[in-house]
Amino acid sequence: MFNNKTILLTGGTGSFGKKFVRMVLQNFKPKKLIIYSRDELKQFAMMEKISPENYPIRYFLGDIRDLDRLRRAMQGVDYVVHAAAYKHVPAAEYNPFEFVKTNIIGAQNVIEACLDAKVEKVVALSTDKACNPINLYGATKLASDKIFVAANSYSGSSKTRFSVVRYGNVVGSRGSVIPFFLNQAKKGIIPITDPEMTRFWITLEDAVKMVWYAFENSYGAELYVPKIPTMGIMDLADVVCPGVPTKIIGIRPGEKLHEVMVSEDDSRYTFDFGNYYAILPAINNWNTDAARVGKAKPVELNFRYSSDTNPQRLSREDLKVLLEQYVHRGHELIHRDDVDFYE
Numbered sequence: 001m002f003n004n005k006t007i008l009l010t011g012g013t014g015s016f017g018k019k020f021v022r023m024v025l026q027n028f029k030p031k032k033l034i035i036y037s038r039d040e041l042k043q044f045a046m047m048e049k050i051s052p053e054n055y056p057i058r059y060f061l062g063d064i065r066d067l068d069r070l071r072r073a074m075q076g077v078d079y080v081v082h083a084a085a086y087k088h089v090p091a092a093e094y095n096p097f098e099f100v101k102t103n104i105i106g107a108q109n110v111i112e113a114c115l116d117a118k119v120e121k122v123v124a125l126s127t128d129k130a131c132n133p134i135n136l137y138g139a140t141k142l143a144s145d146k147i148f149v150a151a152n153s154y155s156g157s158s159k160t161r162f163s164v165v166r167y168g169n170v171v172g173s174r175g176s177v178i179p180f181f182l183n184q185a186k187k188g189i190i191p192i193t194d195p196e197m198t199r200f201w202i203t204l205e206d207a208v209k210m211v212w213y214a215f216e217n218s219y220g221a222e223l224y225v226p227k228i229p230t231m232g233i234m235d236l237a238d239v240v241c242p243g244v245p246t247k248i249i250g251i252r253p254g255e256k257l258h259e260v261m262v263s264e265d266d267s268r269y270t271f272d273f274g275n276y277y278a279i280l281p282a283i284n285n286w287n288t289d290a291a292r293v294g295k296a297k298p299v300e301l302n303f304r305y306s307s308d309t310n311p312q313r314l315s316r317e318d319l320k321v322l323l324e325q326y327v328h329r330g331h332e333l334i335h336r337d338d339v340d341f342y343e
Contacts, residue, residue: 131260189246
């Protein structure tokens with residue numbers, strides 16, 4: 001799929017970007033991988049491990065708010081993964097328009113640059129918080145999702161195709177709750193927002209494979225949702241930090257008790273593709289396209305895919321086995337196979 005292709009990743013120095021690059025280099029022979037991000041220190045650290053002298057990789061400093069810079073970076077690109085975003089929920093509540101400028105206007109800039117460069121396919125990363133959003137971060141990502149889906153309507157002669165992948169909390173990502181709990185445990189107490197809280201969980205490896213699935217199977221305008229397990233926050237805390245006392249601090253600004261990835265309103269456009277659901281667009285009658293749907297079956301009307309009712313649960317033993325594959329470093333969990341690369 002990626003052999004002899006040029007791939008650009010926005011936000012490529014993040015947890016997902018580094019894992020994506022690692023896995024692509026292990027499984028394919030790309031013509032070029034372009035890392036587009038604005039943090040020069042992270043680029044420098046990544047460049048020390050994956051040098052342009054030894055790998056087909058290039059580093060572009062730039063912000064997705066800068067359309068001219070994006071257009072320059074997109075020249076000759078075949079595939080784009082859009083991972084750049086502001087993501088911190090409470091920060092969005094206090095800095096709303098900064099999130100709008102990056103997550104919405106930045107998304108439109110990526111689309112414009114991809115269309116101008118006649119990129120073949122684009123996959124944008126979304127979040128469970130974009131489904132029925134109650135916080136500013138989720139609202140900006142919902143707007144971004146809608147923009148990427150609609151972009152297929154005006155790709156015109158460029159024939160660029162856009163799709164979206166939506167998933168929950170990532171086990172190994174920077175800033176996720178597991179390394180947060182581990183760091184807080186050193187202080188002797190773990191803050192819990194609400195003991196009834198549940199969340200979807202996915203590994204970085206599975207998140208990357210989901211993006212590969214979208215590149216390989218999308219016709220354009222699909223929003224893919226993986227079937228992944230759920231775990232309660234108290235079970236999570238007990239496995240990650242056994243014996244450490246907890247303190248209930250209340251839900252943070254903009255935070256949900258449970259997350260939803262497919263809402264009842266989405267159900268009329270949602271199809272079951274086995275390991276994934278796909279929410280097909282409500283516009284242009286694309287959801288009835290036989291080639292796009294294939295053998296997938298529509299979900300029941302008013303179907304809801306929510307973390308509190310999800311039948312697929314991550315047991316304590318499952319989590320213990322999963323965590324054995326990782327080591328804790330600062331604000332991240334790093335897979336043991338990736339330690340040399342990340343450090």
